[in-house]
Amino acid sequence: MxxxxxxxxxxxxxxxxxxxxxxxxxxxxxxxxxxxxxxxxxxxxxxxxxxxxxxxxxxxxxxxxxxxxxxxxxxxxxxxxxxxxxxxxxxxxxxxxxxxxxxxxxPLHISQIDVTSSNDYGKINVSPIDVKLRPTNTAQDFLKIVPGLFIAQHAGGGKAEQIFLRGFDIDHGTDINIMVDGMPVNMVSHAHGQGYADLHFVIPETIDKFSVYKGPYYSKFGDLGTSGTVNFSTLNSIQKSTAEFDIGKYNTYRGVLILDVLSKKGMLKTKKTENLYIASEYAFSDGYFEAKQDYKRFNIFGKYFGLLSKNTLLSISASAFQSKWNASGQVPQRAIDSNYITRFGSIDASEGGNTNRANVNVSVINSFKNNRSLTNQIYYTNYGFNLFSNFTFFLNDSINGDQINQFERRNIFGYNGSFSFLNRAGSVNFTTTFGIGARFDNIDSIFLAHTKERTFLNYFEAGKIFQKNIFGYINETFEFDNLIINPGLRVDYFNFNLKDDLDDKLSGDKSAIKFSPKLNLFYNVRPKTQIYVKSGIGFHSNDARVAVNKPDQQTLPSAYGLETGTSFSAGNALIGMSIWSLFLESEFVYVGDEAVVEPSGRTQRLGLDFTARYQFNNWLWADLDLNYALGKFVDENEEANKIPLAPVFTSVGGLSFKFTNGINGRIGYRYLDDRPANEMNSVIAKGYFVMDAMLNYTNDRYNIGFTVDNLLDNKNWNEAQFDTESKLQFEKTPVSELHYTPGTPFSFKIKAGLYF
Structure with missing residues (x-):
């Protein structure tokens, strides 16, 4: 108190x-x-x-x-x-x-970057060079640019990737808040797991920039943002229309068309600047597995951005996305060792699924006298998900197998509003922001079913969920000569309503309130050198089925974060270092793969982050990220206190170049160290070292280039890995061991584009 x-x-x-x-x-x-x-x-x-x-x-x-x-x-x-x-x-x-x-x-020069001045203290701005010169096949790949963040695909390319950050196996989004233009990507109470975040509905070429906020230190971000928040911003305008076509190994194709609709002519006759563009994307790939993935993805996106008056900005965007795929799943090592299947084979080749998402996003920003501004945003999402998986093969059903079907259909309505004003009292500048918002998830059908080769057998779970999150916050920034004090307070109200279609006794309603105070200090030691201390309480919500049916468990377990560090630029170098701690009251989450709740208890994480950028000259840049984290269950003995799959040491680095004659590219690596696959550390998720490269030529009229994945052809790296108990059809007893999705073998992609 x-x-x-x-x-x-x-x-x-x-x-x-x-x-x-x-x-x-x-x-x-x-x-x-x-x-x-x-x-x-x-x-x-x-x-x-x-x-x-x-x-x-x-x-x-x-x-x-x-x-x-x-x-x-x-x-x-x-x-x-x-x-x-x-x-x-x-x-x-x-x-x-x-x-x-x-x-x-x-042209970008690192000496331009000033870490001591910002309208958003604590934000990590991702370098434009990192955004433009990193290989990206989907919008999910942009997450790999976040210092210390790794992703892993393990379901045929169509499902959201598994995410790792700050000592967390975040699964598909339990402890990271992801947004696009202020619209949430995460799906709460999702059929496949809490916080599921699928970015495939975003066309990579429409991303302008994104900002990273590590830790639970920011009052404007709430649910799921315990390890951090990533906010993507799409382009407000395009310089030219674009048509691009990619072709790659494994029967991989991709086409993108982006059209400037207004061509600077204006639409609303306001005599102010207006922009409207439409982008579409189609992708197909058979993948590198023996069973063809038959992966198909279609996206369309349109955005209007206009200065309606000198004091009013209007942004309207709409998008639609759908994809379908087959998957070879995670394979057990023993099946490969015994030659039952090859490394790129499958136990159940009928895995896969389909998903779709449509969005409408409207934002109005008004500016008033005396440095005051008002932002209002409304958004709507229609979403569907249908996934077939088989993790244990014939463990539970020796005749039909253990394939499951996770399905959901939902509509999301949301609002975000904020009012900010700047003022000055004596020598002190202060900025005050009040924010309110709401999100309503209407999941009119969600179920987990037993299937065989995608044919329905029986329900394990079925129902409907209506979930509400209403919030408000205040954020204050006091700026003295060299000292910035940034306190904040956030309050969230949740209501979970569950209607169980199989057992009405499991239906119910639960409400909860969460207060999340924050306090951050920044001190500018000298020009372009800043030290800071950040502190805050955040939280991640549990699935509605946990909230309603597990009253003895915390509905909104807290995360207590503390961090100190420094950022500075010196000449051609930009350096950031931090030491951080994060304590979670509970990592209690719903495991959608099994329709059970697994209590993970209280955890403590301690970590070190180091990031460096260096510019050798006008055309060559180097980048290096080093991240170390130690996590444990605080209530378990030392022999069984490891956090499964939590990354311990990660590193990303590379060289990027951009000549004035239009030639540009990058060669880089990513390294993920060995980590425990279970609490006892008796099974190890193997680390890997993988290199990628890209080379392009770009001028005002066209671009050509190619990308190489797994440049050194590492044949033994595993992407997603799990310690799973399973049973093959011919086995008499189950076996618990490492199951994994093999990493991408050496592959390449050639692309060509026109600007008009």
Missing amino acids: KTNFLYLIIIFLSFFITANSFSQNSKISGKVFDSDNKLPLNGVLIFLDGNYLSSSTNSFGEYSFAKLFAGNYKVRIESIGFKKQILNLTLKNNETIDSVIYLQSN
């Missing part, structure tokens, strides 16, 4: 700060635009050199320094990928100087 009371005192200090103007009554303000598309630029860094004041532009490209003394000022305007501009201004008493700046694009 004392801790929460302290948080509340700090948060609401701003309401009792009175702005005394004295003789500081002059103002410098302005708007910053992209000279190419004439759209406002968000997040541009603005410095008043010599005055220790800095700011960044909002969604309208606006910045402001109020309550200044009369005098001479040097305004420095910087943004990654744009040429720096300097304004020398002479400010008189009671005067306001308002400027309009158009920034011209410029």
